[in-house]
Amino acid sequence: MTASFTDCANAIRALAMDAVEAANSGHPGMPMGMADVATVLFQRYLKFDPAEPKWADRDRFVLSAGHGSMLLYSALYLTGYARPTIDDIKAFRQLGSPCAGHPENFELAGVECTTGPLGQGLAMAVGMAIAERHLNATWGDALVDHRTWVIAGDGCLMEGINHEAIGLAGHLGLGRLIVLWDDNKITIDGAVSLSSSEDVAMRYAATGWHVVECDGHDAADIARAFDEAIADPRPTLVRCRTIIGKGAPTKQGTSKTHGSPLGADEVAAARVELGWASAPFEVPEEVRDAWLKAGARGGEVRTAWEARLASHEDHVEFERQMKGDLPAWFSLGDHVADLLANPQKVATRKASELALEAINAQLPDTIGGSADLTGSNNTLTKGLGALTADNYGGRYVYYGIREFGMSAAMNGMALHGGVIPYGGTFLVFADYARAAIRLSALQRARVVYVMTHDSIGLGEDGPTHQPVEHLASLRAMPNLDVYRPCDTIETAECWELSLQKADGPSLLALSRQNLPQLRTEAAENRSARGAYALFEAEAPRQVVLLASGSEVAIAAEVRDLLEAEGVGADVVSVPCWERFDAQDAQYKRDLLPGHALKVSIEAGSTFGWERYTGSEGLRLGVDGFGASAPYLDLYEHYGLTAAAIAPQILARVKEEA
Numbered sequence: 001m002t003a004s005f006t007d008c009a010n011a012i013r014a015l016a017m018d019a020v021e022a023a024n025s026g027h028p029g030m031p032m033g034m035a036d037v038a039t040v041l042f043q044r045y046l047k048f049d050p051a052e053p054k055w056a057d058r059d060r061f062v063l064s065a066g067h068g069s070m071l072l073y074s075a076l077y078l079t080g081y082a083r084p085t086i087d088d089i090k091a092f093r094q095l096g097s098p099c100a101g102h103p104e105n106f107e108l109a110g111v112e113c114t115t116g117p118l119g120q121g122l123a124m125a126v127g128m129a130i131a132e133r134h135l136n137a138t139w140g141d142a143l144v145d146h147r148t149w150v151i152a153g154d155g156c157l158m159e160g161i162n163h164e165a166i167g168l169a170g171h172l173g174l175g176r177l178i179v180l181w182d183d184n185k186i187t188i189d190g191a192v193s194l195s196s197s198e199d200v201a202m203r204y205a206a207t208g209w210h211v212v213e214c215d216g217h218d219a220a221d222i223a224r225a226f227d228e229a230i231a232d233p234r235p236t237l238v239r240c241r242t243i244i245g246k247g248a249p250t251k252q253g254t255s256k257t258h259g260s261p262l263g264a265d266e267v268a269a270a271r272v273e274l275g276w277a278s279a280p281f282e283v284p285e286e287v288r289d290a291w292l293k294a295g296a297r298g299g300e301v302r303t304a305w306e307a308r309l310a311s312h313e314d315h316v317e318f319e320r321q322m323k324g325d326l327p328a329w330f331s332l333g334d335h336v337a338d339l340l341a342n343p344q345k346v347a348t349r350k351a352s353e354l355a356l357e358a359i360n361a362q363l364p365d366t367i368g369g370s371a372d373l374t375g376s377n378n379t380l381t382k383g384l385g386a387l388t389a390d391n392y393g394g395r396y397v398y399y400g401i402r403e404f405g406m407s408a409a410m411n412g413m414a415l416h417g418g419v420i421p422y423g424g425t426f427l428v429f430a431d432y433a434r435a436a437i438r439l440s441a442l443q444r445a446r447v448v449y450v451m452t453h454d455s456i457g458l459g460e461d462g463p464t465h466q467p468v469e470h471l472a473s474l475r476a477m478p479n480l481d482v483y484r485p486c487d488t489i490e491t492a493e494c495w496e497l498s499l500q501k502a503d504g505p506s507l508l509a510l511s512r513q514n515l516p517q518l519r520t521e522a523a524e525n526r527s528a529r530g531a532y533a534l535f536e537a538e539a540p541r542q543v544v545l546l547a548s549g550s551e552v553a554i555a556a557e558v559r560d561l562l563e564a565e566g567v568g569a570d571v572v573s574v575p576c577w578e579r580f581d582a583q584d585a586q587y588k589r590d591l592l593p594g595h596a597l598k599v600s601i602e603a604g605s606t607f608g609w610e611r612y613t614g615s616e617g618l619r620l621g622v623d624g625f626g627a628s629a630p631y632l633d634l635y636e637h638y639g640l641t642a643a644a645i646a647p648q649i650l651a652r653v654k655e656e657a
Contacts, residue, residue: 164402486552
């Protein structure tokens with residue numbers, strides 16, 4: 001007996017409603033409504049091989065509407081991926097199951113990115129499509145020739161990031177990107193018309209997209225729309241007109257199927273409606289066989305690709321890039337040696353540019369960019385060339401004023417593989433990018449955020465542009481290494497560490513103002529410890545001065561004033577809290593002895609420094625919004641000068657004597 005198309009689609013519907021019912025939690029409506037579209041996609045169009053899920057030239061599939069995760073889990077199970085197993089699906093949304101409430105890329109092969117925050121999946125897919133076209137320009141069709149497919153819902157298209165993402169995709173002419181819009185006219189609150197009356201198709205067309213429509217429950221019409229999408233050189237939005245919760249006889253087409261279990265009675269009625277006689281979590285053998293056959297169709301394509309790769313003269317380099325390994329020859333040793341021989345007093349944003357000149361010349365993997373602040377972020381180096389619709393081989397993306405879209409696209413590039421993205425903006429605008437930075441950390445994506453103008457030191461632009469609370473809030477984020485280097489040497493070290501971290505993002509907070517080069521040696525990467533004694537006390541040590549970035553030089557001046565009064569003081573540079581916190585207890589005790597007065601100096605919120613100074617220490621910073629003035633006047637106004645700080649410390653030392 002041969003399974004029909006409808007039987008195959010109903011397998012997704014049945015697994016989705018059964019899993020949500022068992023968990024008493026989840027979103028059955030979208031998987032049931034998009035089951036027909038997904039069946040056409042996975043059985044006929046998507047290029048993949050469950051036997052080798054990380055095959056470099058596979059199509060990327062992104063479930064941007066991540067709440068409908070059971071659609072993806074069902075497709076992976078049915079097509080023959082090793083996981084999820086049927087037991088994994090039975091444990092949907094339970095502790096220890098890889099079938100989380102929303103898809104997580106580190107849990108299952110076949111989940112290309114973590115989605116659920118609406119709009120970000122589609123925006124990451126833009127980055128994947130950029131990476132595909134760039135690598136195609138480098139390696140040719142023989143090794144890189146695939147598409148990026150997305151299923152997105154109304155929420156994905158309403159979110160503000162959608163405007164940023166589709167504008168960038170249209171501008172770059174990313175014709176290998178196809179978005180399947182689940183146009184079911186329903187959100188959690190009810191009908192879409194309650195909150196939106198825009199013409200979505202016209203909006204996409206206005207940004208340079210091709211738009212086509214289909215009946216999302218007619219296999220032939222779906223295939224016709226896919227064929228039109230593939231044939232058009234522009235990115236395509238396929239408007240799939242669907243019924244949310246299709247098959248649930250009394251709830252389909254309503255918001256009742258969106259984010260709640262159907263209920264036992266409705267599930268039973270849906271089985272009758274769909275003609276699905278199998279017990280919960282059971283798939284008839286002929287349906288399972290049809291799906292497994294569809295999953296196996298990519299095997300021959302992959303084998304042929306592997307033969308082409310093996311015969312390619314640079315296959316070792318291609319494999320290195322796709323694995324994300326740094327080349328054996330990569331080193332910033334010569335760059336650091338030159339800085340030691342020729343010290344420079346420059347802003348750390350300029351120091352970053354100097355480091356990038358050395359990095360980009362050695363690493364073909366890097367793709368840089370900026371959100372319309374190239375000249376301020378210093379992210380463009382010689383020879384990169386712009387990545388445009390006419391030159392995908394370029395290595396620099398002009399993202400425009402799209403901080404959120406840029407950050408999400410970089411996530412997609414990193415997750416695609418083969419490239420290491422970095423992008424710049426002002427640190428204060430981390431607020432615009434924060435949701436994507438969080439997904440960088442959650443997804444373990446190697447993205448480097450270059451964020452300049454990192455304090456009141458930016459001066460006259462005033463409190464709207466002066467980050468105060470930003471360092472503290474970013475340091476609170478798990479798996480994000482926040483670096484604030486103090487000079488050219490530390491900046492090079494922090495770049496090296498950022499590139500070496502393959503399992504998560506890094507953020508470099510860089511100064512606008514010039515800073516002296518304090519380091520006179522670099523026998524090892526001292527920033528790797530997160531904190532270290534830059535200058536040690538000459539008189540008996542009574543004080544430890546902790547500082548980061550532009551305030552390390554101020555701490556050095558304070559030390560000199562204290563030493564002149566017979567008070568010994570260490571200066572501890574703290575470029576990265578996360579790395580320092582990971583050091584062993586003895587190292588921390590040696591650096592921050594219990595008997596010493598510990599003083600933190602940073603031109604931002606003092607929040608968090610008490611973990612190092614203790615409650616009895618001094619914490620000097622800016623705990624209110626800044627002001628508009630030349631930066632030296634601001635430092636004096638906020639008491640962040642050696643002349644203002646040293647007397648406070650001397651008074652405290654005298655009190656404790």
